[in-house]
Amino acid sequence: MSTPFTLSPQLGSADAGPVVVIGLGVAGRAVARALRDRSIAVIAAEDAATEDHRALAAEVGVALLESPSETELSVAIAGAVAVVPSPGVPHSHPCFALADASSVPVISEFDLAQLWDHRPLLAITGTDGKTTVTTMVTEMLRADGRNAVDAGNTDVPLVEAIDDPATEVFVVEASSFRLGRAQRFSPRVATWLNWGPDHLDVHATLEEYEQAKARIWADLDTDAVAVLNLDDPVVARNRPGGTVWTFSTTQPADYELRRGADGPELWGRGERLLAVSELARRLPHDLSNALAAAATAEAYGAARPAVVSVLRSFSGLAHRVQEVATHGGITFVNDSKATVPHAVAAAVRSYDAVVLIAGGRNKGLDLNELTAEVASIRAVVAIGDSASEVEAAFADLVPVAVATSMDDAVRRAAEQATAGETVLLSPGCASFDWYENYGARGDDFIRAVTEYIAARRATEAAGACS
Structure with missing residues (x-):
């Protein structure tokens, strides 16, 4: 049970005492800067510190704990007024149990924003x-x-x-x-x-x-x-x-x-x-x-x-059921933002017949749920770390191929599709196995589609001239 926290002037001035920030991603950096701008002491714990993190800590005036042991983290948290975990820090991280043990509240950047x-x-x-x-x-x-x-x-x-x-x-x-x-x-x-x-x-x-x-x-x-x-x-x-x-x-x-x-x-x-x-x-x-x-x-x-x-x-945002190109009657759609099966089902429902490219790093979910709209899925190309899970989910339902790269996935999907059908990248998984983020994955899909279509057109043109 987390320790209650009252939004009060204790985090409104330099008298607050240190705040422990767990992780220095985008949100963690912003929280650390915001606290230091208000002259509040910050201890940042980063399990995978880089030179960039060290430079930020030096610039902002943050005490940086690099890959701290549980004992080091416990000491820091015991002397803090609050702990602010970055989004994505898992429930299993020791900071939560250590904060509870020391009766130190765990809060969100939302608490700080509304205080200030x-x-x-x-x-x-x-x-x-x-x-x-x-x-x-x-x-x-x-x-x-x-x-x-x-x-x-x-x-x-x-x-x-x-x-x-x-x-x-x-x-x-x-x-x-x-x-x-x-x-x-x-x-x-x-x-x-x-x-x-x-x-x-x-x-x-x-x-x-x-x-x-x-x-x-x-x-x-x-x-x-x-x-x-x-x-x-x-x-x-x-x-x-x-x-x-x-x-x-x-x-x-x-x-x-x-x-x-x-x-x-x-x-x-x-x-x-x-x-x-x-x-x-x-x-x-x-x-x-x-x-x-x-x-x-x-x-x-x-x-x-x-x-x-x-x-x-409003015409939509990139990587969200984004039509990329059409060739030979086949439409290629980038839905890289779909990182859970629930989102894949929503995308598949938008089309009559789909060749689905799915897989990546599983977020701890049951990938059998990718089959929820299988009536509209003609074939599947599995990618990434979870390719075997995707393959198993669809094995007895539709043809499944495993691809080793995005170029391979686009080629295999296009070969399975026929005119009037859609090749849909809607992975149902995170992108961090092959890519930095879902945007990079979507951009690579767009590149692979563009190059595949250019190669097909070149082949078709050569055939027409022979």
Whole structure:
């Protein structure tokens, strides 16, 4: 049981005493800098210290513990006022048990940001779609004339974003790591998009992962609005008290999909938003994201015309069901951001017939769940560390090949596909076996597709001339 922490001036001044920061990734660095900017002593523990980490510690004035023993870490934590683990530090890390043993609270960057800054927050969580909806809501607020900034589980942690005094409102992408370790988090609007198994490489159980997501609604003030996906049973069963706005593509809700005279339409709070045909993206998950974004922005007070203008223009983000190219009637789609089976199922549902490229570093999940939409999957190419798990999951269902590189995967998938079908990179796993991140994996897929198509065209041209 973690030690309770009261947000108080103890972390508002140099009198606070040291804070132990676990890990110096993007968020850990931002937390360390933010604490030092407020003259608060910092001890950083980094299990894989590099020259870059050492340079940062020297520049900012942080005491760096490199690959500390449990005894060294225990001494540091026992003398600290709080411990701030970086996102992704697993539940099994000794810092949590050591903090409990010394009655030192474990907190999140969200706790620090709310201690130091009181501007409004809109928060979005979910297994899939967080970044997309966060981006859409930020654009909607900007279209409404508000100085909005996206932060959190993005390139800019919230403790860094609050340094800009010009920002009116922060749209926070809230990961389970940050939510689960926050002692108190009270956004003005709190949106939970969906839930699916994920992050068992960090959370001890799926129940803990669900509880971490549900923290987004745990401390809402009386004037806050919770935005809830009625189509997701896990989200729906965590429905909070207070004001709740719902969205759904399958049933009546505050923001819903309706059948109009000329086709399906999106509606919000009893009024038509726009026809689905007016959206730049119209795949099934795009409709749910659009409704969630509209509800979130309007719950904060964004004007309807600004919301609709973004719904019409938003064309999606890279590596999220991103169409790369078409050749010979085969469409190649990059969904590298899909790092869990739940996300793969959402992508596969968007197409009639798919040759799926899947695999990577498993996040502790059951990869048999990749077969949830097998009726639309014609063949599978397995990649990465989990290739054997992917192969086993599909072995008795569809043809499976194992590839040794992305070029090999694209070639094998293209050879299996026929005109009218889709080659879909939707790995259902993390990228860290072959790549630095999912973006690098997606970029390599785009390169491999581009080069494969160029080679095919050259071969076809040579054949035509012979």
